Amino acid sequence: MNNSEYKQKALDKSSSGRTIEMVNKSLSRRYKAERRFRRYGQVAIIISLGFLCLLFISIISKGYPAFYQTFIQIDVFLDPDVLPKDKLSTANYPGLIKKSLSSEFPEVELRREKKQLYGMVSIGAYYQIRKMVMKNRDMIGTTQTVWVPVDDDIDMLAKGHIDRNTPELERRVKDIQLAWFDRWDKAGKIKKRFNTTFFTSGDSREPEMSGIWGAMAGSLYVLVVTLLLSFPIGVAAAVYLEEFASKSRWVDLIEVNINNLAAVPSIVFGLLGLAIFINFFGLPRSAPLVGGLVLTLMTLPIIIIASRAALQSVPPSIRQAALGVGASKMQTVFHHVFPLALPGILTGTIIGISRALGETAPLLMIGMVAFIVDVPGSFTDPSTVLPVQIYLWADSPERAFVERTSAAILVLLALLIATNFLAVLLRNRFERRW
Amino acid sequence: MTPSFLIILLLALSVFGYHAGRRRALSVAGEADAPKLHSRPVYYGILTALWCGIPAMILFVFWLAFEPAIITNIVVAEFPAEIKNLQESRLNLVINDVKNLVEGNIVSSETKTWLQSAADHYKDLQVVSKAALAVIALSLAIICALVVWRKISPQLRARNHVERIFKYFLIACSTFAIFTTIGIVLSVLFEAVRFFKVIPITDFLFGLDWSPQMAIRADQVGSSGAFGAIPVFMGTLMISAIAMLVAAPLGLMAAIYLSEYADIKIRAVVKPLLEILAGIPTVVYGFFAALTVAPFIRNTGSLIGMDVSSESALAAGLVMGIMIIPFVSSLSDDVINAVPQSMRDGSYALGATNSETIKQVVIPAALPGIVGGILLAVSRAIGETMIVVMAAGLTANLTLNPLKTVTTVTVQIVTLLVGDQEFDSPKTLAAFALGLMLFIVTLVLNIIALFVVRKYREQYE
Incomplete structure (x- = not known):
């Protein structure tokens, strides 16, 4: 067969559809599909971020005059x-x-x-x-x-x-x-x-006299209770599960429970607080103490999961070295592993607490929605918290309260950004890569 | 002696016990041959302090927990006979009167002499109980500390004792998760069962009419509330469906773009920005939905001649979808990244374009994980409260029109329980029945989702 015959054959084949020709023909269509798909992804991100911008613009433009x-x-x-x-x-x-x-x-x-x-x-x-x-x-x-x-x-x-x-x-x-x-x-x-x-x-019925200090104080009391309870308990649970517990059914059960609690709707925790803390133990309604207890139960899974991850990231060689020089298991954990895991644990705790700061639904259940004018002075005074104050004001018909609601939201967001910034800072400053 | 002062005193005693134990350990060992001690002196101190504090604290907690009940019983036993034989609910009112008298609040009925004397008796008992608690707790602390202190010898294995106590503490803390779950189940189940005694469970699950307003007087119109929960469930499903229609495509496409196309710089900026959406409190979304999105949708609707409710399901669902976008995208991002690079390389080697690889190789491989993530997002949408409370309605309409007002399970729980109600009416108990349904549904969704995700992870690990 000579050269020209080859060419002839190739021509015949192309008219009947040689693979490379088919591929070339479909290429522009496929590249178009590729570009379209890529654009879908970009559009999805732009829409999502657009919503974020819209949210912030709408709240800031409504809220800043209230200052x-x-x-x-x-x-x-x-x-x-x-x-x-x-x-x-x-x-x-x-x-x-x-x-x-x-x-x-x-x-x-x-x-x-x-x-x-x-x-x-x-x-x-x-x-x-x-x-x-x-x-x-x-x-x-x-x-x-x-x-x-x-x-x-x-x-x-x-x-x-x-x-x-x-x-x-x-x-x-x-x-x-x-x-x-x-x-x-x-x-x-x-x-x-x-x-x-x-x-x-x-709070006040008159918009021009109302303020957020009462709600801020309430939030502070609630968060103090939450932090005091959830940090030690969460860290202790994480240390036990990560360092001491051997694989057993009991430990599996605890783990499944923790994972599930992390996904239980927050309002269910409110029902728990209402039925057990208020109706069964007879603790006072609307008190920061009860709010703190409920939020503790909610934050515990977050802190436990974060602390376990932090403990896991400490390399085993640290433990082996400590055990090698004669430290007991407890000494190994508390003198060596725990201090190294502390930045990660604190980051997780801050994230949990900032979640608790923005939580509203369970606190409605335990009666923290009351109209309270006085600034709370103790853990058992009736009080409200910042997100609930936002909810209460959002319900008020006066135009001036719309402005104040947005302003309160700005304050809340500023607090959240500050705590999260602290967490990032802590992580960048102290986190060690092994 | 107030309880908080007693706690401070106990803590001070423990600190003192620590020093005493430590000094004793050093002295029994003798200055010259300290190494003979079994543990470091610190541990003898800690042991003394723990024995000083813990038993007294436990006593303290139990005392405070049972004190009111016991005192009330003693006081009730001395009530006049005709009062003692009252119904339980009436008797509770009387007891409340006594307690109010003790606290100096104004009571509802005029003060009778026996009521006043009961209150005085109550007050006396309280004083006696507080004093007894202080004496017993303090002496218990001192005795325990003394016993341990006397026992300190070079042979005492103080470190092992201390470590065992610590370990018990750790174990106790780790069981909190289980107690919380039990607490949730019990509190919700107990009240729900009481509700189902009044309203049959089939009426609740399959009834088509929901109007939980109970009349106060028996002869009032509409005195029996209707508790058919189907419209409420339908409303929840519709809002969640709208939310997922927004969140699933947006979240998934965002995740695909970020993990497959975007270069590292864009990813480093966009990903945290998307996470911000997840960090915004839900009450803020609720405000946004009620004051910005809902009026916008209503105005747009009236422009093109459609009748849109100002509390339409669309507004609540849309905003809820926005909230869930980062949830879907970060979970999808994780599973897409977990697909091995070799599978992509194989597809590229066959001449597939990027999008073909994603559509025909990566997504099918990651599908179980993505489905699991979406299930988790659905359970989040069903349990979301503040957005729907602020932006969705209260009336239960059985409709499929997203422009109409619907209500959801969480909205009903909040409206039924916020405010002052008697705790025994079916109206309040209905909230717990709804809570039970909510808990069961989200629990099942979570378990399925976690199972699917875990199975999928194992596949490629």
């Missing part, structure tokens, strides 16, 4: 007739402010309009004046210029959340109030200041 509160400047005459020296704490402070407002707008005479005028200033203003007077009694009889917080609706107006073009009936701020507000604003008597109340006070 500012609108204040108004008024001149209050501290009338000695209204403020008798012996009854300073129960004097008629609202009356003082009402008088000051009336003197500023003497043309307001209708009862309904007066009520609207007085409603523009927050109830918090009365407490502020009282505090001021109680602190410095010499002020009585003088006229003081003070900045007091405005009502939440006026605050929303100042922040531009109330549309002036909507009909008056559908608006929470009436036309006449708008006019007063504009007059104040023109006179430079309206100012936005950093909202310290938000960080220093407990």
Whole structure:
């Protein structure tokens, strides 16, 4: 056979479909499929991260104005007739402010309009004046210029959340109030200041007086209980399972239990807390103590699993060397293995605790959803925690609470980021690769 | 003496015992030939301290646990005869009155003399009990410590004793997981059984009507609540299904891209970012769903002329799906990475493109692991609470329309149990029956998933 015959044959074959030709023909289609598949993956990641961005943008844009509160400047005459020296704490402070407002707008005479005028200033203003007077009694009889917080609706107006073009009936701020507000604003008597109340006070029905400090204190108490119980118990369990237990059915049972508990829905732990801690042992409802106990049970599996992984990563040569110089098993573990595993264990603990910090559902079950104004002072005081406070505020109809909910979420996220950052830092600083 | 002061005192005694034991060990050994001691002196100290603290602490815990019950019994025994013969529930009210009197709270009925005397008696007993506890606990601590202290000799195997006590402590801690599981099962099962005594279990499992509002008075309209849980189960399934429709493709494709295509730099940035989604508290997602996603869906729906409920299943499911994406992606990532490189190389050698290799070799090989991961994600979706509580509805509709309001098991548990209720009504007990179902379903899903994943891992190890 000569060359040309070969060529002829190849041509014949290609028209009837030689493999390489088929492959070449389908190549563009296959490459297209390849690119499409790759793009699916990119799109999936972009969508997921897009949701993340959307979440953060929506919460930050809603929440950051809550860190500012609108204040108004008024001149209050501290009338000695209204403020008798012996009854300073129960004097008629609202009356003082009402008088000051009336003197500023003497043309307001209708009862309904007066009520609207007085409603523009927050109830918090009365407490502020009282505090001021109680602190410095010499002020009585003088006229003081003070900045007091405005009502939440006026605050929303100042922040531009109330549309002036909507009909008056559908608006929470009436036309006449708008006019007063504009007059104040023109006179430079309206100012936005950093909202310290938000960080220093407990919950309140009035948005402008509510704060997250009560919930933060509650969270702190709950986490202290959780940490004090779950860290020693979790670490001890991990040490036993990893270093002492021999393979047996009993140990298998414990392991299966731990793995399952890590996946049990959190609300079931709440049911456990309600039925056992509250109804059976009679511990107080809404107490950080019970919340801490429930969250301990939830965090234990996380800590145990993380601690076991940390103990596993310590090489056996360390143990053998310790045993070789005559240390007992217990001494080997606690003098040598445990200190080396500690960074990993602490990282796992921090992650468990930060999970507990964001947990809401089981705490609803044990009654930590009550409306509590006072900042808790002990482990058995009724209290709430930060995520539950967010849940409670999210349910409130006032526009100002939406803002505060987002702000509280920002604080919670900041705390979580801080704890996780600490965990990463700890891991990078102390983790040893063997 | 308050309990916390007693604890501090016991701790102080233990510290003192530690030093005493250690010094005694050194002195019995004699300065010159200290090596004769069986253990290092520290262990003699620890042993003394442990014996000083532990028995007293155990006594302390048991005393506090049983004290109220015993005192109540003594006080009840001295009630007037006609009160003692009251029904148990009425008697409990009386006892509550006594306790309120003791704590100085206002009682409901006007104070009768026998009630006041009972309260006084209660108070006296409390004082006596506190004093007795302090005396007994402290003397027990001192006696135990003294006995051990006297026993200290060079032959005493202190280290072995101490290590044994430590080991018992470790074992006790490791059994916590089992006790927790038992606690969950008992607490849920016990109340659920009481519920099924009132409402037959078949009515609960197969009934089509759910309206747990019990009337307060017998003659009220709708006095018997309906406890057919099918609509609740359906709602849960629908929201979970929507969530999985979002999370499974997105999570899986993200995992495939990250493990097969993305270079290390992109992976190092994107993976932690995805993990952030898993770390955000669920209450935040709930807020996002209720205030951003649900209104958006409703407005979009009304734009194209559809009637969308403001608490639609779609909004809750969508947001729940977002939450679960990192869960699916990290589990899939693990199993895809576990597929041996040699299988991929074989496929490339035959001329397959990257995507063909993934679709026809990697995914089939990793399928059991991926399925296991998705099952775990489903169990997470079913048990998720805050998103649905905030974004899904309360009314139980038996519908397949994702734009309508549905309710879920977790929502019902929360609404039935939050707030003040009497603990015996079927309404509250129903929450525990739902909790039992939730626990069983998630447990079964988890066990299957863990089994599948483990089997799969063994295959390539």
